[in-house]
Amino acid sequence: MSRENDGSQQGAKVRAVVFDLDGVIVSTDQFHYRAWSRLAEQEGIPFAWEDNDRLRGVSRMESLDILLEKASREYSLREKREMAERKNGYYRQALESELTPRDVLPGVREFMDGLRSAGIKLAVGSSSRNTPMILEKIGLQNYFEAVADGNDIARSKPDPQVFLIAAERLRVAPEECLVIEDAEAGVAAAVAANMRVLAVGAAADDQRADMRARALAEVDWRSLPIRQ
Numbered sequence: 001m002s003r004e005n006d007g008s009q010q011g012a013k014v015r016a017v018v019f020d021l022d023g024v025i026v027s028t029d030q031f032h033y034r035a036w037s038r039l040a041e042q043e044g045i046p047f048a049w050e051d052n053d054r055l056r057g058v059s060r061m062e063s064l065d066i067l068l069e070k071a072s073r074e075y076s077l078r079e080k081r082e083m084a085e086r087k088n089g090y091y092r093q094a095l096e097s098e099l100t101p102r103d104v105l106p107g108v109r110e111f112m113d114g115l116r117s118a119g120i121k122l123a124v125g126s127s128s129r130n131t132p133m134i135l136e137k138i139g140l141q142n143y144f145e146a147v148a149d150g151n152d153i154a155r156s157k158p159d160p161q162v163f164l165i166a167a168e169r170l171r172v173a174p175e176e177c178l179v180i181e182d183a184e185a186g187v188a189a190a191v192a193a194n195m196r197v198l199a200v201g202a203a204a205d206d207q208r209a210d211m212r213a214r215a216l217a218e219v220d221w222r223s224l225p226i227r228q
Contacts, residue, residue, distance in 0.1 A: 014196065014226045016172040017115055018163055021126035021149075023056065023182035023201050024216065026103050026138050028095065035090035036067060039083060046070050056183040056202060059127050059156035060084050092130060101139040107217030112143055114221035121145050123166040125179065127156045146170045157185040160193035167193070178224060180216065181209075198224075 022028050033052045040047035047067060055063040064084050068075060075083070112122060122144045124131060129150035135141040146169035153161045167174050179190035182201035190197040191208050199209035200216050213219045 012173075012175045014120065014178045014224060015176040016121040016123060016167065016170045016178070017224075018123045018125045018166045018177055018179045018190075018195070019112075019144075020179070020181045020183065020186050021124055021128060021131055021134060024105070024180050025108050025124075025140065026099075026105060026134065028091075028099070028103075028134065029056075031091055031094040031098070034094060035087050036063070038090050039087045040067060043071065043083070045072075053202070056185075058183075058185060059150065060088060060129070062156065088130075092133070095130065095134060095137060099134065099137040101137075104138050104140065105216065107215070107219075111216055111219065111221050115224075115226070116143075118221075118226055120226055121170045121172060123147065123170050124149065125162045125166040126150065127153070127162060157183070158188035158192065160189045160195075163189055163193040163195060167195070178226075196225075 019025055029052065032055065033049060036052060036055070037047050045067060051067065054066050058066070061080065061084055064080055115122060123146040124135070124144050126149045128134070131147060131149035146166050148162045148165035148169065150156070152165050155161045163177070163179055164174060167177050174194045177195040178198060179186070179195050180198045180200060181187050181190060182203050184203055184206055187197050187199050187203050187206045187208050197209040198211040198213065198219065199206045200213050203209065204212050204214050206212070
């Protein structure tokens, strides 16, 4: 793990950790990809795994707009809303039938258990409206003192709204929060919220992050600037 930034937040100890969901706690990339691919095939729109990567950390409607960049015609707002709901239906069907606690990413439970033992508050800050269902399917619905998700926000990442709501629900100041993110949009949102950031996975090279690691399993929770 590397530590990059030494900004004004350095003096504040972390009292809470806010986790992004997909790509940090659990990976549902394959479910999203299959759902978007099914929709794209029905509409005759090319869609590849590389396109799916562009949707990371982005809201459903914004993801649809990215997919439609390769469409051969314009779609009305009504059509877009129907397509987004159709995709979400395919996605939820896959989650319901296939997602289990075994899909929690390596090291996540141990990492969270360590933080909880040190009295650190935990929250989820995700743009996904499916967050409650996903947490239940993977058996982590009772791990967090607060959840802020796509059902709570009017503006998705890189806007900081979801992280600020999480901090408010935890009753912790933003500068005392650490966000764990795997998407560039999420890193930008955390920075805008005046929170420190641990960037993992696809965001591990993001120079805006305070700390960076290829996977959460590589990070010792005791190395974080937490208040004990």
